[in-house]
Amino acid sequence: MGLTKSEIFTEKQNKLAQMMKALAHPARIAIIQYLLKANACVCGDIVGELELAQATISQHLKELKNAGLIAGTIDGRNVCYCIDKKAWAQYRKEFAAFFVEYQPKDNCC
C-alpha cells in the first residue's frame, strides 16, 4: 500500500493531480511567484530569497522542472531559471477547464 493506484483513473485525472501536486508546496508557489514577478530569467538569486537550505531549494526547483513549469539554462557558474511560457499557458488552461462555472440545481440537500 501507500502507492497511488493510478491505473484506475483516467490519464487526464492523473495528469491534473500531478499538476496540482507540483504546486502543492508553499516553497514552489513562492519560487513561481518570484519568477513571475521578476518577469525575466533569474540567475542565481533564488537561494537568497527563501530561508531554506540550498539543497532543499534545488530539490524544489527540480520538481518544478520535472513538472515542466520552469526551465534552467546554465550561464557560467550560475543557472538561470525561467517560467516555461507554454507550460504555464497549458496549466492555466487545464485549471480553468477544471474550475468551470458550476451552478447546482435545487435538488441539493
Added chain:
Amino acid sequence: MGLTKSEIFTEKQNKLAQMMKALAHPARIAIIQYLLKANACVCGDIVGELELAQATISQHLKELKNAGLIAGTIDGRNVCYCIDKKAWAQYRKEFAAFFVEYQPKDNCC
C-alpha cells in the same frame, strides 16, 4: 525534518499550496468531477464509482471536507455529498489569480 516550514512563507502562499494539495490526488479529482457532473447531491453512490476500498474513499472525502470543497449531509443511512458552491467559487478565483496572464520580456536567456 520532513516537516514543511510554513512559518517562512506568507499566509497566502501556505493557503494556496494547501488548496492545491487538496486536489493533488486523482481520486479526489475523480470525486469532484463526479459531483460536478451529477450537478446535485450524491447520496451513497461514490464508493461504487471508484475501485478503491470504502475506507480509502472515506479518507479522501474527509480531506475534501477539510478543504471545504464538499459538504456531507446525513440522510438516513446514507451521506449526501455536495460541492460547496462558495468554496468552489473561491478556489476558482484564487487559482485564476495565480495563473494570471504572463508575458515574459525579451531579457530571457
Added chain:
DNA sequence: TTAACCTATCGTAATATTACAATCATTTAA
C-alpha cells in the same frame, strides 16, 4: 429485536515528501 446496510474511524504497512549536511561537478577569478 435482529440483521443488513452504510459510512466513519482506528490501526497499520508501504511509499512519498520535506529538509538538510556533506559532497561532487563545473566554472570563474586569482
Added chain:
DNA sequence: TTAAATGATTGTAATATTACGATAGGTTAA
C-alpha cells in the same frame, strides 16, 4: 594551477500520504 563560488546529487532522518482490513456507530428493513 589553485581556490572560491555555484548548484546538483547523495544519503538520511522526520513526517505525511495512501491504501486497506477490521471494527464501531449509526439507520432501516424484516
